[in-house]
Amino acid sequence: MDIHALTRELQMDNGSKIVMLVADGLGGLPMTPGGMTELETAQTPNLDSLAWRGVQGASIPVKPGIAPGSGPGHLALFGYDPLHYKIGRGALEATGIGFELQEGDVAIRCNFCTIDANGKITDRRAGRISSEESAPLAISLRQVKIPGVEIFVEPVKEHRFVVVFRAPGLGGNVADTDPQKTGVPALDPVAQDTASQRTAEIAKEFLSQAKKILSGHPKANFHTMRGFANKPSLPSYREVYGLRAAAIAVYPMYKGLARLVGMDIIGAAHTLSEQIDTLEKHWNDYDFFFIHFKYTDSTGEDGNFQGKVARIEELDAILPRIEALNPNVMIVTGDHSTPSYLKSHSWHPVPTLLVSDCCRPDPHKAFNESTCITGGLGQFEAQYLMALALSNAGRMGKYGA
Amino acid sequence: MDIHALTRELQMDNGSKIVMLVADGLGGLPMTPGGMTELETAQTPNLDSLAWRGVQGASIPVKPGIAPGSGPGHLALFGYDPLHYKIGRGALEATGIGFELQEGDVAIRCNFCTIDANGKITDRRAGRISSEESAPLAISLRQVKIPGVEIFVEPVKEHRFVVVFRAPGLGGNVADTDPQKTGVPALDPVAQDTASQRTAEIAKEFLSQAKKILSGHPKANFHTMRGFANKPSLPSYREVYGLRAAAIAVYPMYKGLARLVGMDIIGAAHTLSEQIDTLEKHWNDYDFFFIHFKYTDSTGEDGNFQGKVARIEELDAILPRIEALNPNVMIVTGDHSTPSYLKSHSWHPVPTLLVSDCCRPDPHKAFNESTCITGGLGQFEAQYLMALALSNAGRMGKYGA
Numbered sequence A, B: 001m002d003i004h005a006l007t008r009e010l011q012m013d014n015g016s017k018i019v020m021l022v023a024d025g026l027g028g029l030p031m032t033p034g035g036m037t038e039l040e041t042a043q044t045p046n047l048d049s050l051a052w053r054g055v056q057g058a059s060i061p062v063k064p065g066i067a068p069g070s071g072p073g074h075l076a077l078f079g080y081d082p083l084h085y086k087i088g089r090g091a092l093e094a095t096g097i098g099f100e101l102q103e104g105d106v107a108i109r110c111n112f113c114t115i116d117a118n119g120k121i122t123d124r125r126a127g128r129i130s131s132e133e134s135a136p137l138a139i140s141l142r143q144v145k146i147p148g149v150e151i152f153v154e155p156v157k158e159h160r161f162v163v164v165f166r167a168p169g170l171g172g173n174v175a176d177t178d179p180q181k182t183g184v185p186a187l188d189p190v191a192q193d194t195a196s197q198r199t200a201e202i203a204k205e206f207l208s209q210a211k212k213i214l215s216g217h218p219k220a221n222f223h224t225m226r227g228f229a230n231k232p233s234l235p236s237y238r239e240v241y242g243l244r245a246a247a248i249a250v251y252p253m254y255k256g257l258a259r260l261v262g263m264d265i266i267g268a269a270h271t272l273s274e275q276i277d278t279l280e281k282h283w284n285d286y287d288f289f290f291i292h293f294k295y296t297d298s299t300g301e302d303g304n305f306q307g308k309v310a311r312i313e314e315l316d317a318i319l320p321r322i323e324a325l326n327p328n329v330m331i332v333t334g335d336h337s338t339p340s341y342l343k344s345h346s347w348h349p350v351p352t353l354l355v356s357d358c359c360r361p362d363p364h365k366a367f368n369e370s371t372c373i374t375g376g377l378g379q380f381e382a383q384y385l386m387a388l389a390l391s392n393a394g395r396m397g398k399y400g401a
Helices: A005-011 A044-053 A072-078 A089-098 A132-142 A194-214 A237-241 A252-260 A274-279 A295-301 A305-321 A371-372 A382-392 B003-010 B047-054 B070-077 B089-096 B131-143 B193-215 B237-241 B252-260 B272-281 B295-301 B304-324 B367-374 B382-392
Strands: A018-023 A057-061 A106-115 A121-123 A148-156 A158-164 A222-230 A245-248 A288-293 A328-333 A348-357 A378-381 B018-023 B055-060 B106-115 B121-123 B150-157 B160-166 B224-231 B243-250 B286-292 B327-333 B352-354 B379-383
Touching: A005 A237, A005 A305, A005 A382, A005 B018, A018 A072, A018 A305, A018 A382, A044 A305, A044 A328, A044 A348, A057 A371, A057 A382, A057 B089, A072 A106, A072 A382, A089 A158, A089 B272, A106 A194, A132 A148, A132 A158, A132 B304, A148 A252, A148 A295, A158 A194, A194 A222, A194 B121, A194 B193, A222 A305, A237 A245, A245 A252, A245 A328, A274 A288, A288 A305, A295 A305, A305 A328, A328 A382, A348 A371, A348 A382, A378 A382, A378 B286, B003 B131, B003 B237, B003 B382, B018 B070, B018 B304, B018 B382, B047 B304, B047 B352, B055 B367, B055 B382, B070 B252, B070 B382, B089 B106, B089 B150, B089 B160, B089 B193, B089 B224, B089 B252, B131 B150, B131 B160, B131 B193, B160 B193, B193 B224, B224 B252, B237 B243, B237 B304, B243 B252, B243 B272, B286 B304, B295 B304, B304 B327, B327 B382, B379 B382
Parallel strands: A018 A288, A018 A328, A057 A378, A245 A288, B018 B286, B018 B327, B055 B379, B243 B286
Antiparallel strands: A057 A348, A106 A121, A106 A158, A106 A222, A148 A158, A328 A348, B055 B352, B106 B121, B106 B160, B106 B224, B150 B160, B327 B352
């Protein structure tokens, strides 16, 4: 069942406004048995006040027991079934550095590697070469010229860079050239379907020219190609929800994910406060605002419990500025949990809060992992959150007569 | 959506251990309005202590309102969608008596019946003939010989027995011969597809020879054939979860179900204590242990409320021996509810408890039908329990980047 079949049919425009504030990796765990989570530890008077007026629940990003990456985590929050809509690795890497993929582009994750005199790989990551050293090398590959193909090469980090081929009709289904072990040569790029034959040929030619350009470098004298992927094809927010949507994010990855569903990227904020400046400035221009806050995830990934607590408190302190704009629906949630205890994304359901004048409030006067379990939204799959948002905003008619 | 598509892709082996203790028919009901269930009545200090450290929820075996048999109940717990994977009646009957079906076998449930001089059925169950009388009769049918086919005949209980045909390429799609009423002759076995033509012919020949062998018996002078079924084809635990799995069960049915998903059947225990002996002995040999406890179901089926309470207390008392082994994930659940009040399997959600060092504990300090409703796992379909187990054991990577 695709929820968009319903939202496409039932959507209405009443001029109401929805704000979705995503605290990345919001959900947590206690550090010791019987202890409190990051969100339970944080002083969050504004969230508590919203909890009093709103309804909360525990959102399951994908399915019970499945920890998602940022891609599926956000697609689910945006209301796109994360098991149906997949973003290829290459496309996600390009998105993550802010590269604007166009329809039909093929994006490829590349790794610098070291090969010996016989062409056998001796190090799959070129001695984990530093970004300072690898970026100019990646840029030097822009010398590669292949007739009829526009080629982009962008440094990422350390041994990683991205290559994008742009030419009409290129398929994205080509096997990795990384043999996943050393002592053997890199594989040739092999098309997995007819539509990708030309892509494989272009990749082969690229590798051949790159080998010459890189030859002589002591560590990064060749590279592999992985995760060939076309730009994913996602219906837009305008199409499936009838919303003019904008994303206010600091990091390229989240701007990129929002762009994939047709959101405008607005502002150039570097801080949460600047993000809210952007929100205020563009309040009349859009129906839906996605605000992304990264640091609840990064502190969690670092295992920095107190840091995550502080970031949650920072987020809480900004809420009155959003409330002052009187959104019809305000949502606070996360794309997944990132417990400091695990230092990684996890499968645990995510505390999610929805406030509108017609939500059915539950008895909770706080908002955290313990309260959300028994909140009025129950446990629900994140992909239904947008339908809840639209209905609470008065933007959905009834299904059937 | 098949959760195995995810577990196949994301599984990792970190050497951790999972124990799933299944108290058959665990869930119950109060005998009088306002009363307590069997699990609420039982003194369960060890379960309560696990509840304190763990997370609980109410598992729905198939879908809300659906009471499952043992087959779908266990398949769901094992993580196999019980609406997708079906075990034919004949195959389940053979499994239930411990018959080891091989790929391509066709198993058939047979009922002794009484026919009159005109071949019309006068009693579809041969006067509910006793097991003592019917077992030698079933064994006498081993005289049936059909060229090119290996034939097995196994007594079950009273008027029931099982026949298995083993020959290459036999399809299992043959209509029942039981006309479901008396006063008419049994039907001929009719193939429902081309692959089952030969099976139908073999069945016809079997019935013809059987009629001669049984003629003259006052009650059981013929038999019907129902539930023709091939061995079900289920991917193995090794394949879908990367687990070396073992089953420790007393009853053949549960050993058989475990065997169908590729578990090794270990030990020859007759008591719960002996089952735990087996667990201890083989602790280093497997990653996953399924321990089946039958008596919570059989007492429930008997309507023996106090008996079920006592069996739950017996189960509780053994828990410290399992805990002493320090499993990374420990689960206590049931395959369905069997309330003494109903004397049958029921559709009620099943109290389910999961303990690991990274589960997100809920506030409950007891474990029963009332607490599990508001537990941290919420209400969830049993088929997702294995994904939760794997993630809590650190055996799953994240989905998407």
